[in-house]
Amino acid sequence: MTVPLDGLQAPENEPVLPCEKLPEPFVVGDAGRAYLEIVGGAPFSTAMPSDAVCDGFDFEGWALRAASVRGLSHRHAGTARQDAYAVRYAAETDRLVLIVCDGVGSGVLSHIAADVASMFLADELIDCDLGDDPNLWTGIFADASAAVCVRARQVLGRSDAEIDDVRAVMATTAVAVVVSAVTQPGPWEVCYAAVGDSSLWTARHHALDEAFEGWTPILGGKINDGEFASNRTSALPLWVDSPVRSEHFELDGEMLLLLCTDGVGDAFLGGAGPVAIELGSAWSSPPTPLNFAAHVSFGRRSLLDDRTGIALWSPGG
Structure with a gap:
């Protein structure tokens, strides 16, 4: 049954604007054969994260x-998207x-770890006392590790499974960002902490007729001698003695903050690479959520991993 939305209909004399065209395929430079040829594959036999x-x-x-979009390597292998994200406001x-989590590819159930960790961290951080306790974030990430272990033991049917056993089947990176006093005038305090290789970036809003000048890396932003960056990473569940420390910075008005997994961040090349500039230009103003997803799943040669990003545009100054 269709319910009329009284009061939300456009006036009869209001011009009808065309729907915004989806930018897929959104290609940056050479998309590569994989982007053009790999398709969705067969459905899964059990419940899995959406593509x-x-x-x-x-x-x-x-x-x-x-x-969050399933990467080409997972499509080709017939395996699930292993990234996850969570957003909360109170x-x-x-x-x-x-929160952004990137399941470690070597674990066949890492999509579960990413989902558990992202939900746990979001629910824990939304109302806890951040205070000045230097061990606060270590404790929060330790609790997230414990939540992953509990879920793994349920899945494995082994109540005695140790961290090594858990990490053999599921593990995830995690980065958490907290923006405080968001309804108050800026600048706004941003607190963040991470385990693993996801990244955090800022950039200045720009008009459509202005050239995008690049991103500033706050967390991560790896660069190496090749075209794309990569490295081995730490992950949840953590070892008992693994400390996690938070950092702070101020976010001004008319700024863009991007939190992303390495499927996106590794292509940024310090914030001034072709992918970074193309995405920054596309995000001169907030796109529709569907268009944002198409941007995040950009086509670029050799970039085959899952892609996850959260972009936040701050109010005008």
């Missing part, structure tokens, strides 16, 4: 877009929490 998910939120002058604490 792509996206969200869009707009409130109090803020705009947020989030998306009026009681006036706090915005952003």
Whole structure:
């Protein structure tokens, strides 16, 4: 049954604008054969994460877009998307929490670890007392590790499974961002902490007729001698004695903050590579959530991993 939306219909004399065209395929330079030839493959025999998910939120002058898309390597292998993200806002604490997790590819069940860790961290950080306790984030990530272990033991049917046993089947990186007092005038304090190789970037809003000048790496932003960056990474569940420390910075008005897994960040080349510039230009203003997902799944030779990003546009100055 269709319910009429009284009061939301456009006036009869209002011009009808064409729908925004989806930018897929969104290609940066040479997309490579894999991008052009690999298709979806067969459905899974059991419940698995969707190939792509996206969200869009707009409130109090803020705009947020989030998306996670299965990478070409997972499509080719017939395996699940292993990235996950979570977004929370609570009026009681006036706090915005952003989480991105990247399941470690060697674990066949790492998509479960990413989902558990992202949900746990988001729910824990939305209303906890951040305070000045230097061990706070170590404890929060240790609790997230414990949550991953509990879920792994349930899946494995082994209540005695140790961390080594868990990490053999599931593990995930995690980066958490907390933006405080979001309904108050800026600048806004941003607190973040991470385990693994996801990255955090900022850039200045720019008009469509202005050239995008590049991104500033806050966390990560690896560079190597090749065209793309890569490295081995630490992950959840952590060892008992693994410390996690947070960092802080101020986010000004008319800024763009991007939190992303290495499927996106490794192509940024310090913030000024072709992918970084192309995405920054495409995000001169917040796109639709579906368009943002198409941007995040850009075609670029040799980039085959899952892609996940959360972009946050701060209010005008």
